[in-house]
Amino acid sequence: MTFVENRAVISGVGQSAIGRKLGRSGWDLGVEAALNAIADAGLTPDDIDGVASYPGPVGAEGGFVGATTHDIRNALGLKSSWYTSGVETAGQIGTLLDACAMVASGRATHVLAFRSVWESTAQAAMGRAKAITGHMTRASGHTAWRLPFGAASAANWIGMYAQRYMHEHGLTREQMGNVAINARRNAALNPNAIFTAPMTMEDYLGARMISWPFGLFDCDIPADGATAIIISRREATAGLRRPPLTIESAGSAMYERHSWDQRNDLTTMAAHDVARAMWAGTSLTAADVDFATLYDGFTYLTLQWIDAFGFAEHGKAGVFMEDLDRFSKDGDFPINTHGGQLSGGRLHGYGFVHEACVQLWGDAGERQITKDVEVAAVGVGGGPEAGCMLLRREG
Amino acid sequence: MTSPPAFRLLPEVTPETEAFWTGGETGELRIYRCRSCRHWFHPPTPACFRCRSREVGPEVASGRATVAAYTVNQHPWFDGFPPPYVVAIVELDDEPGVRLTTNLVDCAIEDVVVGMPVEVVFEHRDDVWLPLFRPVAA
Numbered sequence A: 001m002t003f004v005e006n007r008a009v010i011s012g013v014g015q016s017a018i019g020r021k022l023g024r025s026g027w028d029l030g031v032e033a034a035l036n037a038i039a040d041a042g043l044t045p046d047d048i049d050g051v052a053s054y055p056g057p058v059g060a061e062g063g064f065v066g067a068t069t070h071d072i073r074n075a076l077g078l079k080s081s082w083y084t085s086g087v088e089t090a091g092q093i094g095t096l097l098d099a100c101a102m103v104a105s106g107r108a109t110h111v112l113a114f115r116s117v118w119e120s121t122a123q124a125a126m127g128r129a130k131a132i133t134g135h136m137t138r139a140s141g142h143t144a145w146r147l148p149f150g151a152a153s154a155a156n157w158i159g160m161y162a163q164r165y166m167h168e169h170g171l172t173r174e175q176m177g178n179v180a181i182n183a184r185r186n187a188a189l190n191p192n193a194i195f196t197a198p199m200t201m202e203d204y205l206g207a208r209m210i211s212w213p214f215g216l217f218d219c220d221i222p223a224d225g226a227t228a229i230i231i232s233r234r235e236a237t238a239g240l241r242r243p244p245l246t247i248e249s250a251g252s253a254m255y256e257r258h259s260w261d262q263r264n265d266l267t268t269m270a271a272h273d274v275a276r277a278m279w280a281g282t283s284l285t286a287a288d289v290d291f292a293t294l295y296d297g298f299t300y301l302t303l304q305w306i307d308a309f310g311f312a313e314h315g316k317a318g319v320f321m322e323d324l325d326r327f328s329k330d331g332d333f334p335i336n337t338h339g340g341q342l343s344g345g346r347l348h349g350y351g352f353v354h355e356a357c358v359q360l361w362g363d364a365g366e367r368q369i370t371k372d373v374e375v376a377a378v379g380v381g382g383g384p385e386a387g388c389m390l391l392r393r394e395g
Numbered sequence B: 001m002t003s004p005p006a007f008r009l010l011p012e013v014t015p016e017t018e019a020f021w022t023g024g025e026t027g028e029l030r031i032y033r034c035r036s037c038r039h040w041f042h043p044p045t046p047a048c049f050r051c052r053s054r055e056v057g058p059e060v061a062s063g064r065a066t067v068a069a070y071t072v073n074q075h076p077w078f079d080g081f082p083p084p085y086v087v088a089i090v091e092l093d094d095e096p097g098v099r100l101t102t103n104l105v106d107c108a109i110e111d112v113v114v115g116m117p118v119e120v121v122f123e124h125r126d127d128v129w130l131p132l133f134r135p136v137a138a
């Protein structure tokens, strides 16, 4: 009952420069992150025989597609026995999880998995709203059910889930604010974070409304940056730079229709499906988790992951988040020690994997978690998009 | 009647969605229903996701619904569609759990609550009739 028979491990990670309006293409950033991750693993580009990325060449503007799988293959002349990209997958890490199965089954030995965005630079010229809708003449696919009603952004779609959770479970804006304040406090110790000035509850509550119950500080920040993760077959990691990290379990399940408004219980998300699958694949439990990196494209999504993983009883995620001291690097349950996407920048999912690995290797510098950490829960995605992993450092 | 925005990004009309987007021409909210198990479902698909019957198609729903969740949008996403406006998920009275994302109109923002009974009203633009919802008159 182990994930891909315990044959896939994480052997290296890397990031590009991260920031606002770097003036560099997502392709360029993607290459930088890839080379950094390959070197971090102690490999060379010639060792990489598989590539996986999110989302692939989808029709989205505004820097959402920083680099595709073929962009990076072509730039680095990678000879691949297997490669993929995809958007109909388990959150932004869906194809990374597929890569684990591929190395386990022998289709590849060392896979480069990555996500690159350059939304800050690309949207500086056109503005975020135009980036979302400016290129469309008609709304199609799932957006046909939302854009005609002015529901253009995930802030609208996820805002409605948050409102329903408030209605059913008494979640408050202050409790969501704690997610933003935790991210900001932790970001102050991350040299790559974008927003590091302290944030008070007053700042949070006083920010302009985007879509009730979300104000400006409930929403993550468009950024430029790429993240790459090397997935290797366990036997192939002897002699490499780092002790491999075990992927103890993972979740890529979806038990309902893929939808932004038809899920049976509007106070849960696809996060609950993947978390259930992840826990079914391990003898570890929520009590064994030392720290967590939990997606925060919106504050509410971190609370959803707390709810989904069972760190708090269903409906109590807001109450769980109240004692902020617990979630810093010095606390008993650090959350988003890098500042998440809310303050660290919207690296779109992969940043949470990167931070979990860096912490497990003890390489987080000033923000390294004080207590010894062996097990990390990583939850990525929101709404019907979700994938998760339980990572473990051995010995 | 709340005055409609100058602009709405309209939906692409497909074989599956045509009945939904054009039902307003005759004042009908047309929702897919399975002829085998008789469950309603949305959005339209060429098979019933519950019983897998292919005998599915649009039927006229009551047009009555209940607010399940809402958000008050304050950000200008579109030129010609100024905030604030209410986006809501409403649950059809015909079958709980069958939901539409829509706008609430003819209703003060501060009066919107979960559980509020609403009824369909159509806004015609080009080749589509958008189903919006307003409070049921007391």
Ligand SMILES: [Zn+2]
Pocket: B034, B035, B036, B037, B038, B039, B048, B049, B050, B051, B052, B053
């Ligand atoms: Zn049926």
